Amino acid sequence: MNAPRRAARRRAPHPAAAPARIVLTALTAALGFSATALAAVSLRMARTVVTPAGRVPDVQLLALDAAAQTVTLGRTDDTVLPGRYGLFTTGTLDYLRLGSVVKDDDGSVTRKLLTHVPADAQLAPAAAFSGWYYDKPDDLQLPFRTALIGTPVGPCPAWEFPAAVDSDVWVIQIHGRGTTRSETLRAVPVFHDLGITSLVVSYRNDGEAPRSRTGTYALGATEWRDVDAAIGYARRQGARRILLMGWSMGGAIALQTEFSSPHRDVIAGLVLESPVADWRTVLRYQGGLMRLPAPVLGFAEQILDSDWGAVLTGSGSAIPLDRLDAVARAAELRHPVLLLHSDDDGFVPSDASHALAAARPDLVQMETFAVARHTKLWNYDEERWTRAIQDWVRAHGLTTVA
Template identity: 35%
Template sequence: MKRQPSPITHHPSTGGRLTDRLLNVRKRRALGWAALAYAGVVLAGALVGADITLRSKTRWVKGVFVPVGRRGNEVYLPAGSETLSRGPIGIVPLLPNKGHAVLGERQVVGTLVRRPVQEERGLLPNGALAWASTFVYNGTPAQLGVEFEDTAVSTPLGDMPAWHIPPSGDAPGRADAIVIVIHGHGGQRPQALRMLPALRRTGAASLFVTFRNAHGAPRSETGYLTLGDQEAEDVISALHWAQGAGYRRAVLYGFSMGGNIALSALRERHQPYPIPVTGVMLDCPALDWRATILSQGQRFGLPPFLARHVATFTQWVVTRRSGQDFDTVDQIRAAPNFNLPILMWHGTRDRTIPIAQADALAAARPDLIEYHRVEGGKHIRVWNINPKAYDAQLETFIGKVLPEVEG
């Protein structure tokens, strides 16, 4: 009699529990690794963001290097972000000589951009390698044929380099007035030279200043920017310089972070001023640094939820490193305290400082602020969209806040 094989007994519940446990372990490990990777991305983004926020500076005015093709009064350039931009651009040949030209509005010709020569100093030869930029100038006021004085503003940290452009005589009744021009975060004084002809037509003098931790300026103890807070003290020192030079009235003119510096100088602790400040001009001002840091993450393609986390942690790192109080440089929050006329421009294509900040400030103080919302304007390049309109608005505003006086 043959033995019958024993029936095989299956225990599906035991095998299922083991498989479930393995899957759960794998899921937990995967989630753990994913969380660790996410935290690493947030940490790396925050550290980079904090370093840019606190230390950014450069000695070069932004532009591109391009070969120049020239036929008569027309220049042909390769198509690119700068050469395709709306409005005038500047061009400076590197070889064989150094000149400067202002080129007019673009016209695309195949793969090239054609622009007419509007102004030229020196020579812009065919075949030259040249710097081209929407900032138009990269040197000193001498690039415009304007006489100026290299000077320095004395501060507790040391001497801040500055350019002094004396009154032009076009409006003798403003020879006692001066416009303090303040560059932005990581910026340079030449970026505002586009506006110098209009400033000179007002008859007022100009003082193009630098501030602590900017390129060429003295370093603070930490070397960190304070986003407008302590830099305002350097503007107050510039007003002391102006007083010593015989000026009796001033207007502040700030670009990007320079706008925040100008508004920070309006705080009560800085008053009374060495000389009266009668108005403020703001070009694409940084008014809310929390919103600015968040927008930078979004600008570089981070998903909204990741950008928010990186921005929050960036602010925490900045505060831990430097003691930065973001409330002190929130100018939208400070708007009820402003008591001077303000002229403000901002461009709808500004990807550095969200235009919503300017919209909010203008809505908060329509009684004080003349706001020009420039369609198509990029960051601190709204002048390029319509130079004549911008210059006219600037000159009219200065005429209001710095009326001509006898003697």
């Protein structure tokens, strides 16, 4: 006799199962959304790094006193600094030279104007504080001529300031990211007094030189070829010993030229002002200022350093961050280097500069400043900055002027 078949019974769901599934689904969706959001932030950061941008207002012009020839600005870490500076404005005038601080309080700084402003001047409140001081070559009151330097992307404009004495020593001035060659004019009188010809150059995608195919920065990985062309130009004009002076990203370009140029036999040394010696150090510092989580920074670096990321950023090719790390490549340096950097830079941290100096004490001399901000060492302490360059140039036998 067959045993009676047991009726199949379906186990009832646990009362907590449904809410748990809802929570798990919501959590999965939230994590997916967060990952997407973080990836979007990483992509935006990567695009910002390689995309040339115009000057961005960073200070408020609060008051203009034409009678006293003073201007009052919102207080920032930069506007309160001693020294001479510049201010980009819009209105009656587009650029003002600024002198010493007259007075300051918790919210504002009043500085003496070194550019005459008429009584009826109208200036917009949005302005940009600058270390340029000189904004055009005529301001230096030194003889100069314009030149066009043939480069892989086309003719790049340059200013040539001949030495007052016969000399085969030239210096090529290389400006930083988001600026133009006027940034480097502060250094021209220093080298002129040393009997050195200055060639102030532009490079691809800086707003003055021709645009590359993609119109993006390669952070020094391709821009060095334009500087290499400038070395060729200088050689044809009689230069036999050539210094490279790079400012900020211009420092990265100068270092890549040192590593890669076929003209290395005529490079006599490098002077680097607030330089980018390693882009990862800069990216992580900037990410910290923006309070971005580590995964965002890491993914931004992957985007920059990959071919698939180049498609997303429009850069055309990967940014070789390893190749741009001058600290890791310190053994490849062949010429003396003078580093000028402030520990209070505020934009490009001095860590990589210190590391480079520690890696090659036989070639690298570092002058460390404090308080001064990014590429504003001349402005903050012109006497010390000038003396550091003069002493270094003389120590390496690169001047014929006593």
